[in-house]
Amino acid sequence: MYTCPANCRAMMSLLFFSNANGNTTVDVNWYRENGTKHVHIVGGKNMTSGEFVQFSDGIIVFEPGDYMTVTPSGNTTPHIDALGTVEEVFIPVG
Numbered sequence: 001m002y003t004c005p006a007n008c009r010a011m012m013s014l015l016f017f018s019n020a021n022g023n024t025t026v027d028v029n030w031y032r033e034n035g036t037k038h039v040h041i042v043g044g045k046n047m048t049s050g051e052f053v054q055f056s057d058g059i060i061v062f063e064p065g066d067y068m069t070v071t072p073s074g075n076t077t078p079h080i081d082a083l084g085t086v087e088e089v090f091i092p093v094g
Contacts (some may be wrong), residue, residue: 001070001082004062007091012060014085015041017070018052021079024072026053033065041068047080064091 004010017026028042041060045053060068072078 001068002062002084002086003067004064005088006064007093008064008088009091010062010066010086010088012062012068012084012086013056013058015055015060015068015082016052016084017080017082019047019049019072019078019080021077022049022075023047024078024080025074026080027071027073028068029071030060030062030068031066033063046074062086 002012015028017028019026024047026042026045026047027040029038030041031038042053068084070080070082072080
């Protein structure tokens with residue numbers, strides 16, 4: 001869904017995802033740059049068609065190379081739409 005570019009820090013203030021097709025299970029994970037450490041933001045959320053989830057009462061701070069994934073499963077034709085509001089702050093190389 002999102003990868004923080006090199007030479008930036010990013011602040012995600014909104015995460016929204018919705019299910020557009022059938023019953024689907026959704027996982028949202030935030031990974032550190034190297035992909036070995038991650039945080040489960042949402043794990044195994046069962047969603048019916050038309051259901052949505054919105055997080056907007058906090059901020060996730062990404063370091064360069066950190067990334068977030070939104071992964072649907074449990075449906076033969078899953079369709080999850082996701083969006084986030086992210087402010088990127090350039091880190092000058094000195």
